[in-house]
Each structure stands twice: as C-alpha cells, then as structure tokens.
Amino acid sequence: MKKLESIFVTLNGWALIVMLAAMSLVVGANILLRYTTAHSLPWADEAARYLMIWMTFSGAGLVLRTGGHVAITNLQDALPVKGQQILRGAITLGLLLFFCFMVYVGMQYAQRMQYQVTPAMRIPFIYVYAAMPVGFTLLIVHLLLIARPFITAGEYKHGDTNALPGSANG
Template identity: 30%
Template sequence: MKKIITFIEKTFALLSMAGIGLMLIIIFLQVISRYFFGYTASYSEELSRYLFVWVTFLSLPVVSRQGGHMIVGLLVERFTGERLRRLKIVGCVCSMTFLVIMVWQGIRMVQLAVWQTSPAMEIPMSYMYYAIPLGCGGMLLVTLEELFAVLRREEA
C-alpha cells in the first residue's frame, strides 16, 4: 500500500507543479497580450481557473502525507500517550468520513456535468469536476495509511 500511495503522491506532486507552471505561463502571456496588443484570449482566464482547481485538489494528498495540513495545536498538545493515539484515530475516522462523502459527491458532480460545457473553451465541465474525486480519493488513501500507522502504534 505504501508503494501505491508513494506513487500517487509523486504523480500528483508532479502534475501539481506542471499545473502551476502552465498557469503561470498562461497568465503571463495573457498580461503581455493585453498590455502590448490590447487582446485577451477568452480561454486564458477560464483555463487558468480550471488549472487552479486541479492543482488545489491534486495537492491535497501530497500536503497531507507530508504533514502540512493545519492541526489544532492546543488540543493535540494537551494529550499524550494513549489519549493522543485515540485522538488521532478519531481524527482519521472523521477525515475519512468527510473524504468518502467528497468522493461520492464529486462523482455525482462529474455525472451531472457531463452534458454541460464551459463557456470559453467549450469542453465538458465534467473534466473540471474530476479533480474532486481524484484529489479527495488520494487524500483518503493517505489518511487510511495514517490510520493504519496509528493502529500499529507507529509514528504518524
């Protein structure tokens, strides 16, 4: 399972970095074309917005696995030993419940948006909504890995 999650983490990190780079190039070219030529491509704003959504959701499992998400430090610092372990288990279960709902609703959004097209690029809106189940599904796997580590009494 660790190999699969590591592969997902590296793939999502690479795709996120590529998305940020592409977004930077698109926005830069949009500014240059508007400033020098008085022309703005209609798709540039829409594409950069969709890339931002994809980068955000693909970054979820990467940041989660690296321990970068916020925690309530005051609450966690008050517990040690077995109480801290139980708190981590409850946190993982709550997170997993939320993520299962997000994946499920994300899939429903994809299904509902199949026939809807984006205004400027005229691509199916479902392409944008695929980011929700993919990103939340990846984070679900990372949270599951963390839960197993806590249950095995490994550091998580």
C-alpha cells in the same frame, strides 16, 4: 510498498508542477499578448481558474502527508499517550469517512454537470468538477499511507517531501 508510495508521491508532485507550469504559461502568454498586441486570449482566465481548481484538489493530499493543514492540538496535547493515539485514530476514521462521502458527492455533482459546457473553452463541466472526486480519492490514498505512523506516534511523513519533484533529493 515503500517504492510504490514513493512513485505515487512523486507522480502527484509532478502533476502539480505540470499544472502550475501550464497555468503560468497561459497567464503569462495572455499578459504578453494583451500588452504587445492589445488582444488577449478569451479562454486564458477560464483555463487558469480550472487549473487552479485542479491544483487545489490534487495537492491537498500532499499537504496532508506533511501535516500542513490547519490543526488545533490542545486536546491531544492534554491527553496521555494512549488517549492521544485513540483521538488520532478517531480523527483518521472521521477524515476517511468524510473523504469517502466527498468522493460520492463529487461524482454526483460532476455527473450532473456533464451536459453543460464552459463559456469560453466549450469543454464539458464534468472535466472541471471531476477535480473534486479525484482530489478526495487522492486524499484517501495519502491518508491511508500515513495513517499508521500518525495514529501511533503522531508523526507525519516529513521525509517524503524529499522525494517530491524540485526538492533537493527529488
């Protein structure tokens, strides 16, 4: 199971790297063309925007693994150990329910947009809006993988960041 988790985290990290590289290349090429030929790519801004949307939703799960999202821990810190575990369990359950709801809402929204196309690239909006259900599905998987150590000890998977592409050990 640890091996599958490591592969999952690594693939998620590489997908983000590929999207960031693609966005950087598109924006860089557009800037280069604009200043050297006085013409720019009409679809570059749109492609960069949609890649940023996909990176945001796809990367949220990796940030969740390391505790990188905003958290206020005053109540948790004031509770005894057993109370902290119950609170973290409730938070995990609440997050899981919210993420599942957002997958459902995201799928509905993406399906509603399937017949509209983007202005410049002329691709169906379903591919853009699919980032939401895909991203929240990734959040569900990441949450389930870190739930036990988080609930029992309040620990995040800080060690998993070494398995990410581009890290010292990755």
